Amino acid sequence: MTDRAPQPVDRVLPTDESRDLLALVRDIAQREIAPKAAEEEDAGRFPREVFTLLSESGLLGLPYAAEYGGGDQPYEVYLQVLEELAAARLTVGLGVSVHTLASYALAAYGTKQQQVEHLPAMLGGGLLGAYCLSEPASGSDAASLRTKAVRDGDTWEITGTKAWITHGGIADFYTVMARTGEQGPRGITAFLVPGDAAGVSAAQPERKMGMKGSPTAQVHFDGVRVCDERRLGEEGQGFAIALSSLDAGRLGIAACAVGLAQAALDEAVSYATGRRQFGRPIADFQGLRFMLADMATQIEAGRALYLAAARLRDAGRPFAKQAAMAKLHCTDTAMKVAVDAVQVLGGYGYTADFPAERYLREAKVLQIVEGTNQIQRMVIARHLAGPESR
Template identity: 60%
Template structure:
């Protein structure tokens, strides 16, 4: 793991060391078998909450850590390097709390945020639908106002923690006014009429549950509306800006884990009387992998520092997500190549890393969407 972190203060350095200890002692030893068993580690998220890691970028008065996003992302990278499913779950959970924190009322924040940040409740971010993935305006899940609150009906797709979450930060249509007709709701998982399908059978991240969620006239109270009615799209996009930084950090951690495995193998494996790392062809490949990982890390940290300073960072978050996830796919693929035939077997984790890397180019906005975001930003400069 990289050790030359540029942390803002001693508390952050201590926190990063704590994250590394948890990753080494609690996560890494379980990751391989849990992924093989498709076992969802709910207890790990409770432990991360109790350790204070789930609330790092949120204020202390709500039970958070009150730390910069830059620090949170470096901790997240360490978690993902040890167990990618947990890293992604942590990123999704932190993102699911963002609309409540940024757009909720003081009463709503005081009521629900402490449980989220302390790990008592696990969140899901429910934006996508089967026919409305990147096209948010095509959303059909509907919320109808009633005397007691709202009734929600529809179906959400690709929900991380679907069926395992305690609450869903969920976008639904409250009018037919296109993108201006969508609102955000905090829906409890035990609400009558809310059900989840069997988990998707995925290529990777098999320790992370992804499922479709159905809502059949789910009744929620008035105070479950987060932010102003009709402001769901800007709220969702604001959350995704930060969420994309989380995925960039996770992808960087995954790439670092693959690089570490490849370097360790290349130092021990011999061919033609020399360690294979001493053969120039392979050492150059490893050097390119190292350069890519370092570049990905620098990119997401740059975007995080902009966020921490209150500067616009939408474009930079898209760049970070694009760069880091493409790096993860390339570096994990190259790690398999370094290990040769052994890398293609399940005796080593690099084949799992490669499978896990692919989805990072897809969720939180495909990398084609990231290019669209970046291109539009350049067009308006």
């Protein structure tokens, strides 16, 4: 069954330019993404041509500087673009979020020369990025990573394996965190590695319960040599760069979660108003009406939460706590709304003829990626009570 186009969401946008931008995104979502989503996810097909179109349309570098090919858009606008894309197909929305995450280290910590040399191609030249932090033995405990980078004159030799890498094997560049010094967070450095560098390879993509169109794979670095000009930031600064990247990245996941939840709600409302039992639409029954009302309320709350965090970021104020809250609430909401959408559709919700079951399978991963929701609770508690509190 072909997915319905995302339903328009009432939004308050800061400028005419941002309103036109959202109109463009909705048009692309309705014409190029949603109609093929169910078929391509079922086939496990990655829509590279959609990312090429998004790049050509200036949508792969929205929060970055225009002088390097970015869109100069505030996070408040960029995240609403992600929501629209994720509502049409999570593989696309999450893919844009990951690409933005992979570009962050260079945009925020790179030298002027590095930015001039690499950012234009990354933001508007059709390239696709991946972010390499997690490893087979270090997920939530990212500071214990084992991938090593050994200096040899003006070059570095990187050896190790990264795990759970979105776009693993198809990315044009990888932002890689590797150990260059002592154990723990102070011994980690960030590097920009070309996807076609000698020694870079990927394992077979993981067999996942959802998001089958988005390849997730281990990426192997077997003595990969990169010049020192591809080191991002100072030696030993990599873990700080990673944490800063993830604060922004969690907002991207929150926005994608709201988009998925909105799509699930739209499907549930459409079904409930069209399905008749006992002589009237099932949407007339109070139990179901209350369920839909709760779903809609939680989605609106999530949207308000991620936008509030985005406005803090845009104002240059601390937003890490709010980003963790947004990621926690929005992804939990996506899971709950997806479960309820299946319930509204009843037996039909359990079949692949309707997208509700796919939304349920996809929602689960959002509670895991870029810091599990248990980690988000730890981050929030640390902000409230301090790192030494019990």
